Amino acid sequence: MPAPSRPALPEGIHTVDTGFVRPRFDAAYLLVHEGHGAFIDCGTKHAVPRMLDALAKAGLPPSRVDWLILTHVHLDHAGGAGELMAQLPHARLAVHPRGARHMIDPSTLWAGALAVYGQAVMEQAYGSLRPVPAERVVEAPDGHVIDLAGRPLRCIDTPGHARHHMAIYDQYANVCFTGDTFGLSYREFDTARGPFILPTTTPIQFDPEALHGSIDRLIALKPDAMYLTHYGRLEDIERLAADLHDTIDAMVALARALRNSPDRHADLVQGLTELYAQRIADHGWQGDREALLHWLGMDIQLNAQGLGVWLDHAQS
Template identity: 70%
Template sequence: MTQGIHTIDTGFVRPRFDAAYLIVENGRGAFVDCGTNHAVPRMLAALEDAGLRPEDVDWLILTHVHLDHAGGAGELMACLPNAKLVVHPRGARHMVDPSQLWAGASAVYGEQVMESTYGRLRPVPVERVVEAPDGHSVDLAGRSLHCLDTPGHAKHHLAVHDARTNACFTGDVFGLSYREFDTANGPFVLPTTSPVQFDPEALHASLRRLVALNPSAVYLTHYGRVEEVGRLAGDLHAQIDAMVAIARAAHGKPNRHASLVEALTALYAARAIAHGWTEGRDALASLLAMDIELNAQGLEVWLDRA
């Protein structure tokens, strides 16, 4: 725990893969993201560990409505009698009526996988949903949490700037940094372009906006608190450009998807080795298999749209 910020492992996929956060101030709480339905017991346990009750939570703030961040929002809100849900205006309707989210994901993964992986999505009553446009401020017992419109990964993405600590909760806009890749050179990071709204120029702009705050740290969903914000942002900018170049080189190839997967794996492996990663390409490919696949899909959607 750092200055009232508690990291919660939601248990999604593997340990230290998917985080949510609890911010505590003067006996009141705010969650940032919540994982899936299966994470709800962990969220409530985190409250108990922090000495809070469910009725002490004022806010659930979602960085965006992708299911590894927000799938359990309805179930969690049902346990928090006094909380309001804060979400980007573009994502609010999906919390009130999650049928479109469910249908889209089910078309890819199938109903059975959706049920076992995420659990059935529960609507949030409209009167409990607060839309947070750029600059919206959430008051947590006198602690200001500012919502920043940060597209690039998704059009409905916001980051949360905690004025008390000058730290940012960045969802997926500041990339992925799994603790398995930490070396003597610090944390390793890569962008996430998962379908369907990757926008490289918007992502570059969002990163520049976050860095301009000179934050003490950023809190990633995948995974945890990292510092060295300027260096990591530079790494992300360079990789976004490299990934765009990879996508353009693969455009028109009959084996486009396989080419993207191979080239992305090579990119991340080369950068990880240069960072001091010694476990080898196969271990990297195994740990990043889901992310590489989603990044390849996201680049393909971007290519087709462009």
């Protein structure tokens, strides 16, 4: 489908801070085009009021939202899908074919997240999961094009962070909505050199070779910007992609060196902390170790867990 003619600005892209964990940590996006809307990701159940508020500020009633598109079904991206869909009477939900069943019956999704985060965190951070009626769920395989009032949104299979991950290429704006494929970039680490970026290896499906390939596939589209869930719009794409590739390799090398460590998780946490501290210092960030752990401590723990799972699978 050819891209429609495109004005310079505005592009109809609204960033919605879902409020998960802290400000400027977890984003969803609202696209508005020709009086119709589409959400890309939605945060947790607790984010639903923020999503509806974003619609109101954009002057769009819930009945004019055609799509909720999920990059993947991890709960910080999709936990509120069922609750949000209940508020969007005419919307359909588009999701990678591997993720569709988890939206229709989220019990396995809940159990998997519970094993990672524990009961207390699940109840406080995520709340309950509401199923999405099967007739409202659309499987979006690689190359599937979603039509938002004549604005084509192409779904691109991007495994590496998760096997059920897709990115969305907005031809009209020439940007990609990357979920977690293009890493994490928190504004607190911005310096004169620009944004700082890290891969995310959250359990349980990290695959370094697939992730390298997915990053390259997005770069080949030559987008003007990437829109990350964690967090916001990034330019300087070529540099950031090179940084991601280099850091993935460094993390994999660290994990392999610690494969047989008797206290592997603790050693991975320590090794990742040192790796990130050095790279952030090289980037020109002036914060101390306490500040680093304040902003990255949870991600370091999750990345260490993901690397551990990958090591165990690689050995089997």
